[in-house]
Amino acid sequence: MRLHTLKITAFGPFGGTQEIDFDALSSAGLFLLHGPTGAGKTSVLDAVCYALYGSVPGARQNGGSQGQHLRSDHAEPGVRTEVVLDLTVAGRRLELTRQPPYARPKKRGTGFTTEKAQSWLREHDAEARAWKDLSRSHQEIGEEITQLLGMSKDQFCQVVLLPQGDFARFLRADAEARGKLLGRLFDTHRFAAVEQRLAEDRRAAEKQVKAGDTELLADAHRMQQAAGDTAELAPVDAEPGEPGLADAVLAWAAVARSGARERFTHAHLALGAADSARTAAQDALAAEQDTARLQRRFAEAHARAAALDERADEHRALQQRMDRGRKAETVAPALALRDAADAEHRTALREEARTRAALAAAPELAGGAPGEHLADDAGPGALAEAARRLAHELGGLDAARRAEQRLTRIADDRARLDREERADAELLAETDGWLDAWDTRRAGLQARVERAQEAATRAEHLAGQLEPVRQRAAAAVERDRLAERAGTAQEATLRAREDAATAHEHWLKLKERRLRGVAAELAEALVSGEPCAVCGSVEHPAPSARSEGHVDRAAEEHALAAHRGAEEHRADTERRLARVREELAAAKAAAGDTPAGQLAEAARELESRHAEARAEASTLRAARETLDHAEREHGRRTTARQEAATRTASRASLREALDSERDGLVGELEQARRGAASVEARAAQLERLVTLLDSAADAARAVEDTAQRLKDADARLTDAAFHAGFDTPEAAAGALLDDAAHRELQHRLDAWQAEEAAVRAVLAEEDTAAAALRPAADLAAARAAADAADARVRAAASERDAAARRCDALDRLSRSAAKEARRLGPLRAAYNRIARLASLAAGTSADNERKMRLESYVLAARLEQVAAAATARLRRMSSGRYTLVHSDSLSGRGRSGLGLHVVDAWTGRERDTATLSGGETFFASLALALGLADVVTDEAGGVRLDTLFIDEGFGSLDDQTLDEVLDVLDTLRERDRSVGIVSHVGDLRRRVHAQLEVVKGREGSEVRQRGGV
Secondary structure (H helix, E strand, O other): OEEEEEEEEEEOOEEEEEEEEHHHHHOOOEEEEEOOOOOOHHHHHHHHHHHHHOOOOHHHHHOOOHHHHHEOOOOOOOOOOEEEEEEEEOOEEEEEEEEOOEEEEOOOOOOEEEEOOEEEEEEEEOOOOEEEEEEOOHHHHHHHHHHHHOOOHHHHHHHOEEEHHHHHHHHHOOHHHHHHHHHHHHOOHHHHHHHHHHHHHHHHHHHHHHHHHHHHHHHHHHHHHHHHHHOOOOOOOOOOOOOOHHHHHHHHHHHHHHHHHHHHHHHHHHHHHHHHHHHHHHHHHHHHHHHHHHHHHHHHHHHHHHHHHHOHHHHHHHHHHHHHHHHHOOOHHHHHHHHHHHHHHHHHHHHHHHHHHHHHHHHHHOOOOOOHHHOOOOOHHHHHHHHHHHHHHHHOOHHHHHHHHHHHHHHHHHHHHHHHHHHHHHHHHHHHHHHHOHHHHHHHHHHHHHHHHHHHHHHHHHHHHHHHHHHHHHHHHHHHHHHHHHHHHHHHHHHHHHHHHHHHHHHHHHHHHHHHOHHHHHHHOOOOOOOOOOOOOOOOOOOOOOOOOOOOHHHHHHHHHHHHHHHHHHHHHHHHHHHHHHHHHHHHHHHOOOOHHHHHHHHHHHHHHHHHHHHHHOOHHHHHHHHHHHHHHHHHHHHHHHHHHHHHHHHHHHHHHHHHHHHHHHHHHHHHHOOOOOHHHHHHHHHHHHHHHHHHHHHHHHHHHHHHHHHHHHHHHHHHHHHOOOOOHHHHHHHOOOHHHHHHHHHHHHHHHHHHHHHHHHHOOHHHHHHHHOOOOOHHHHHHHHHHHHHHHHHHHHHHHHHHHHHHHHHHHHHHHHHHHHHHHHHHHHHHHHHHHHHHHHOOOOOOOOOOOHHHHHHHHHHHHHHHHHHHHHHHHOOOOEEEEEEOOEOHHHOEOOEEEEEEOOOOEEEEHHHOOHHHHHHHHHHHHHHHHHHHHHHOOOOOOOEEEEEOOHHHOOHHHHHHHHHHHHHHHHHOOEEEEEOOOOHHHHHOOEEEEEEOOOOOOEEEEEOOO
16 A cells, blocks of 8 residues: 555644645655644545545544534635545555535535535546546445455554554553454454354353253253152252253153042042932032021011001001192292392391491591491492492593603603712713823823834744754764764675685685595496596596695585675675765755764754744734723713713703603692692592492492392282291191102102002012921032032042142153153253353363464464564664564463563573663554554455554654664665654654655645655
8 A cells, every 4th residue: 555645624733725746755666754742744644545435544533522522723714625635545446535524614504504414436547547436425435445455443543544553552551451462453353253153152052051951950840849649769869960860750750640530530530429328418408508598588578567557557647748848839939039039138237238348447448538428328229329429539540640650750860860870970980091191101102003013024034044953963963974884884885895805815715625635526426337527438457546735616615605695795785885975965065064962052042032033923922912902992982071071061961851741740730649648549549439339329229129038028928828838838838848858758668558569569479378388498418418418529530630630740740741841852962062162262161272262363463473573673773682582471360362572682581571761662562563563464365565664762762772773663664665654753754855844834734845856
């Protein structure tokens, strides 16, 4: 995978559009991504990850909703957040465009509306030289990218965006923490899933076996309960899972069934005999019960007839009372009419007395108004006339009410004018004091603004001088360092040339000596009777022999190999020397001959002056705002003083008009009140008196009407009582029956007649009279015999039913137990097999000596590969001192862990990685990260990763270690691979020429690209 360009718009700290050319940066192999804290270095890496996977790394994606979190606070409202990435992966040139959700201003009205997230994937067609659209689906694009890269987002963030802090923690972490990271990177969750599946299968199989055994035991216990005392064997007593349980249960069940069938036969015969005896006893009891019933019926009828004779006089009296009540019912309407008229008359008299009593107190409340003599003897007409006169006076008080309300408003207006006058006086006093000091205050604020403007101009001038001086100072330090390296490289080159010449001369000498003694080698190959390979003769009279110090072919080839190695070493040292001299010439051209200390001192002085100027210039905006605020305050106070003077003049004339109107209204109101507290009080008095007079007139008319109706009702009642046969109306009222009494009396008469008819019917029955002549029936003896026979039948039936249920239950339970035993056979075999596999995968089996789980075993193999890949780079970074090795020794709880140790070549001992120092931890974690990237890349199908990023950690290294680390990183580009270093370390800016600087400002951050092609 190679990154070409990245275009960022309104993303993170970048308010506008920023474009990064990774092709230009990658041409140098190493490039540096730097900038101040908070400028947005990490946001560049976030943009790459977001373009590929639609989300940012780690916890940064949890800061809120994805769209709001990614959008720049510096962006204009109408600018859409967007990330466009151009890259090549798996031989395909692709362009990814991502736009998160966006709250834009509504086109109509106010407020915002949310635009949905969008994604585009395009591929470049080399033949057509154009881009073609592939997809706009978030899911399809995610699946395509994941398939091409062969990595999830977490893996990508670990192997492409190498987070050094994570691997430093990885070095010091325990086995559990290492397992979590490796499991996430190598996707070994499928092995954990296998462990879990085996454990679940084991639990399920164990549950099935135990459930089957439990059911089998339950059947046995139920059979024990069903068998009762018929079983001759002891009850089954075993636990689920024990062998031989099924055979014991089935054998015991057969014995229990045999005993139960014998008990059933005996119980059935006993039930037949008891049933015959019960039938005979029940027939005898029925005959005795019938005789007793008839005898009891005849005796009860005679007793009832005697009782009727005793109550004959009472019956005649009731009949006479019923007759008088029927006559009185004709007088009832007249009685009801007279009672109603009397009640109405009494109510009217009470109401009249109440209204006249209230009217008697009215003149005192009304201030001696006319009508006080009407309280006792005035008729309805006089009372109504007095009410009309007072109502007319009440209607004339409306004008007085309005005058009284106006007087109240005049008093409120006078109080308001007084408050406004006091407020304006205070305002004028405060404003005059503030305006008197205005000229002095304004002069001071203008001087402050001018000083800040001068400081801003001075800071801008110093900023232009500062950067060149910083660059020359940095170049001078680099120049001095490269001069030392050039001397060292020169010496190494001279030694390599001497070694190469010596090796070449040694090889030539050995070659010449071998040529002189080659005849001896040919002679050793001669065989008698076979022709010579040189002359063809079959006779070999004097073959040569090896002399002392003979040089053979192996010695010559070894010298040739040493010569070639020396030549390669010489060429390598010469290339390094040329590269160092080239870099030294560039550093001298940038720094000149000025000493580095002098340039550094000049840079520090400029920085101090620039900082002072910037600090003073930073107050410009506040000074301007203070001056603007003071000028606005001056204008506001001047206007307020003028308005207060105008209001004071207008209030005097308004106050005089209000006083004149108030004096006129006071006299008018005194006349209308007539001694009352207010006009409203006088109106309330009149309203109450009119109401009392109207009520008294109505009550007097009602008394006259009800008296006449009462007289008419008395005459009607006397006439109705005479025609009904009563001497007085009071006698008719006494004979009158209400509904309840009438119903009760009729019920008693009807009951007498019904009882008399029933007694005559019973005494006329022939079978009842005949039964009365027979001896008295003995029911107790007959019932006792029947009950005893019935009890014997129930006991026999219960015994027979119990025996039948016992047989059925034992048969059913035996079939169930046999079926369960047959079903449990294969389940128990499957459980034993699965249990062995699950124990082995979980590390709890006796066969697993290291107690290592399946996932841990796979992760241990991956960790061993990572350690081997990391060691190749760690040895070079540490000058051959350190080697990373994987350890699978037993850890806590007796299980093998994911141990990681470092072997120190200086001491020859193996120790834990947590004992490494800060700098050693950095290059160890860097080597581990690079090794992990190689292993994960191979795991992902060998996808080529041409662009890597390393985030921070270089500040803990000294110069020599930093050179070694950079040399290792430089080897990563041997296959056209580029490495981006994200760091604050200033020394890296001089060592790495291709740079991508992130600069932050008030309007958002920007990127500046330097170096490269």
